[in-house]
Amino acid sequence: MKTRYITGIAALGLTLMLGLVSPAIAQDMAPIDVNTADVTLLAELPGIGETRAAAIVEDREANGPFESADDLSRVSGIGEMTVQGLSDQVTF
Template sequence: MLKTLLLTLTILLFSAVTAWAALNINTAGQEQLQALPGIGPAKAAAIIEYRTANGPFNSVDDLAKVKGIGAKTLDGLRNDLSVADQ
């Protein structure tokens, strides 16, 4: 019983930490990017295309260089994104 409780708490803690981790825009795939608010299939594809053509993003602000990503979208996503491993 205690083992089950500890295992359950460990899984819940891991899930919570993972949910709060910022998404690395240099490694995120299509589906991960599409899960962001305001990012649909076309914008996710544009992010990946830009990254492929120009190399990794140096900062989250570089995302504004991607066609279709404006200041409002970027401001809404800024806290959920990163360019380095957390």
């Protein structure tokens, strides 16, 4: 009984640790180059998703490269709050 209790606590602790580590690992990822990334990679950015990622690629092909995070606001559905959230996760 005591062993089962300790094992359960250890499993819970590991689960909690993994939950806390995952965001830190995501923050350590290299920024994504908006001008070369495909839809799949762009969709991983917070607040973007597949539909907006496709719109970014379409806009990039139609209007040329993005020069800054602020340029992303030219894409329908990407507003100032999204741009601010992406500024340290993207490069150009």
